[in-house]
Amino acid sequence: MKTYKSINLEKVFNKTMVNKRIHDGIVYMEDTTGEFSWNKGYGGKELDSPMLMASITKLLTTACILILQEQGKLSLRNKISEFLDQEHLSGLHIYKSKEYSFDLLLSDLLFQISGLPDKFEEKKSSTKRKVINQDFSFSIHELLHWAKELKPHFIPRTNGKAYYSDLNFDLLGEIIEKVNGTTLAEAYQQLIFIPLGLKNTYLPQSENDFIPHIYYKDKVLNRPMFICSCRASGGAVTTAREMMIFIKAFFGGKLFNKIIFDELANYNKLQITMGPISYGGGYMRITLGGLLMPFMKKGELLGHSGSTGSFAFYYPQKDIFFVGDVNQFANPSLPIRLSIKLALGV
Template identity: 25%
Template sequence: MTNSVNSATRRARWTTLIAAGAAVVSLAAGSLPASADERTPAPATGTARGHQPVDTAALAALMAPGAVANGTMVRVGGHGGVRWTGATGPLSQDPEANFRIGSITKLFTSTVALQLIGEGRFTMDTPVQEVLPGTLPAHWQPITVGQLLSHTSGLQMPCVEFGKDEHPAPEQVIAHWTAPGCAAPQYPVLTQQYNGANYFLLGMVIEKATGRPYADEVQRRIARPLGLRHTYSPKAGDGSLPGPALAEAGDIDPWAWAEGGMISNAPDLERFMAALLRGRLLKPSQQRQLFTMPALSEGNVDRYSMSGMMRAEADGAVVWGKTGSMGPSTSGVFATDRGARTVVYSLVPVTKDRTQMRVHLGRLITAAL
């Protein structure tokens, strides 16, 4: 049986993958140029996930520019290094091209927060109000760090938003979420509800606990130790994207910060994800939080662990990762157990059909993994 047939049998299991900020493509078959330095996919032997061949024919078909996306980049890696990489449409063919990673930023934020928990700075059960007194309305019930990480805080979406030319401080963003007339958290919290406000508060908790800027902590604790030369959190108001850029810059979210403001590239994201899943960044007790699913996630289309990482299944294999959108691009990084196989993608969607996008993302990742 060919890999393409195997991919087809796995697609149905990916219908629970997508989250806010993720997008996918459904395209006709077409040719796929490899990147300049990796024209031929690396050889693979065996049938275990992480060693099976990449389904390059399926990837080529899914990445061809069409009615849903006009360009797609995919990088497949894992044990043994890069297995395959390529880009279509107007996207840069440079395998180290930079792009805004959107809500993939949340994985960096949660990793720093879990490191601080491992150092005893606070716990999963520490109320945010204890670390950041006066930040949330006094009449609200306590919201814990663990609830922020797992999107089980009950926080509602903002009723006031910023203009694209505004560059608010994190405290101003939270003030918009908690302004008079905005919805208060729902009690009791009955389900997991994905919300960027959780990660703005986590960024503020990180800064309060360390006495240093969030961006500095990401560099000190993750980017520099792992050699992530293209990964950083830009300063407020910095709309630049260093070259080579994967795609046109487009409009950016002025208040993304610890929730979705970082810049990176495919090799860096691959390295970060592998290090995270292999236990290089967290102590064992915090490492377990990466994969522990809160009870409130049961029954949700999109499920997040206690660390805020997405969980999905493909052909019986559990896959972990995160999606994100910023400017014109939608991106994601996913990996199997301990990073045996990883996939990083970024595409420029031209449709708002979420169902079509959801189905295609499953096919794209299944072909890669």
Template identity: 30%
Template sequence: MVNQIESKKHRLQQLLESLTSRKPIKQAIIALESINRSFQWIGTKGKTDADDKKVNQDTPFFLASIDKMYNAAIVMKLSETGALNLNNKISTYLPDTLTKGLHNLNGVDYTERIRVRHLLSHTSGLADWLEDSPKNGKSLVDQVVEEGDREVTLEDMAALVRNRLQPHFPPQDLTAKRPKVRYSDTNYMLLIAIIEEVTGLTLAEVHRKTFIEPMNLTHTYFPGHSGPIDPTPDPMILRANGQEIQIPHLIHSIRGIYSTARDTLTFLRHLVQNDIFQNQKTFSLMQENWNRFGFPLDRAALRAPSWPIEYGLGLMRFRLPRIFSPLHPMPPVVGHTGSTGCWLFYCPQMDVLTAGSVEEVTAGAVPFRIVPKILNILRS
């Protein structure tokens, strides 16, 4: 048994070395542990700053869209207490200045049809304020990477979606067998606004009360909003095509989170073991209806999660179609990824958790290549 465990760790280290040998990736963290903690491993590679400090097990990384899973869990907790209702219109909680005319498609304003559940499930059809491009223009994320950092308010985001971007489809009938799903960061910025409106607290304060303090996530923090509980090393360097980028203002604007491999695995463990919610059925509700993304047909969709990924309420489910591994089908994993090549997944069939990041904004597809290889090593 000891030799088998050491063999798996050796192969995981080889996978890490292979990952960081491919341009433009220069750094990586891969972490995994079984639910019963009989197997644990964290591998790191790369340097964090000009002083050549090495990435280590406690090095934080930007969670990017992994935070959607955290924020969805908060919304579900608020729904348990009756502070909000998933079936209510978003205008129930948000001012007209933010929502009015937000979803205008072919001359019809569908905004009043958008429910909280539409935001959670990416079925609203709203344009993506960050990734979608206006006619004859660049997306905001491209502008930031090419021209430099900027602060963006919720009102700025709403104005961009309202005035310059086109919705993709009307808000879907959520009782339909196959509603359309389109990944949009706008959905989750609106959910952040709802969380802050309903609680009367900043998102960072809500996270501190809900997750950080109860779970002892001592290296998890919101840059510009709140710091970590314990002294924390410098974070991994965020890069685009291998070149360092500094975007503290944008990360501050989107209420971005930094955390470590250990902290993220701790959060996911609490989530999948149903320790977060009062009602034992709440986590199951987040997975009750999986809707598959379509094939990407435009540049923004190519950069976002798409086929064969499915989405529930704040959760992704990913498994490779059997055609790609007919002899050893990949078991499904549940969790979330981020556009910087980060991931946080649970594999129910193998009872294992995995997290990691390469901190490279052009590497959003990396988790979907790496996670199947991790699982193959573990079950070999």
């Protein structure tokens, strides 16, 4: 039976939770077999407490795309114009006076190598700034309109270039609906939640669905309209217990043949604001070691974090999965730093 020093994990957890910006949190760790299992909550948050997945939702979207590819319903080499309205795509990606909108592939979206901008973070009028002050909804057509007002960052598939943009996954969500012939919520249910027996994980459809609040510094934000609009890029709700089931299935081959990871493990460094994160085919990679962590043997965390403090990572070198939430919208680096410290702790 595998054993780890839980006292190290306790220290990491307690030191993180004393941050004055953290009001509640949960960490849950297990190995593949479940022989090793450790969890701890703070501020009343427990294994079955609802939590926003935020950008971990992108792993749900990735899983659906890979499942549909296995079913022969699409290919990562398909152009997105085969599935999306050409009128809406027109003018989306114009770089140095040349249009690339109709050259975009599904893989460009999945690997974050489309060059498309991100309205959520860019400019002073970013949606992130706006959502701190008010709740609002938006449609995919509004997202496309906003993106057309911004400049793409590079030609799609430029060697070594990647740029994190929620729009890439919002477009993948539209493609899933088109190919599967269902809503995105129904696709998640059919392709992921039912096969894995997840009963407390869902994509909210309206303000009547329960949506957990989030914190921005000390301010409580209730943003049901915004969360319902995020959909494929960041709209799902789950619990730590069920997120563990999902992340194990994602990397363990229970949803799709994990041999696909040979193809997905083509990583590019993201923009500088994303810190040490590289992006592969639908998931993040954080390399452990190098100048930032000179005492750490080389390894990597694979998975995703969310802007509201959520995280779900696999540490292959130790066969450990980390999931949890620190519920803080003001500092998206918190879950990354915590995940790295937990890796050091085991």
